[in-house]
Amino acid sequence: MMDDDDLERDLAQALDAYDPVPSHLDVSLLAAFDARVDAQLAALVFDSLTTTTTRGAGGPRALTFEGTGLTIEAELSPERRLVVRLEPQKPTSYELWSGETRRSGRSDALGRFALTIPSAGPFRLRCEQDxxxxxxxxWLSA
Structure with missing residues (x-):
């Protein structure tokens, strides 16, 4: 008789053989589990892709996230250039996660920084003020 562990192993093997995870998702899925537990997930409160705006097509995407004590306002250009302003305005450590790439830095004294997302696909920011x-x-798509 098959026990639960045997059944689980057989099902996992069948899924791997007949419906494997696409290779381009492996990195994103693993990165999703790489989130630090000590970080608070910010809420996406504004995304210009989901609202009617007067901006022309192909312009920068405006995003606003709110976390406890921190607001992240960002513009994402079609060329994957990300310009960020933080509120409250003070120096902040940040880390960009994009696929397997991790980039870190520190904002200026007014809580501003800019960087280019290295490749199309999912990315996220982690910000920490002193x-x-x-x-x-x-996670968002660039």
Missing amino acids: GAPPVITP
């Missing part, structure tokens, strides 16, 4: 818990954005 003395406050870190805030992490949900």
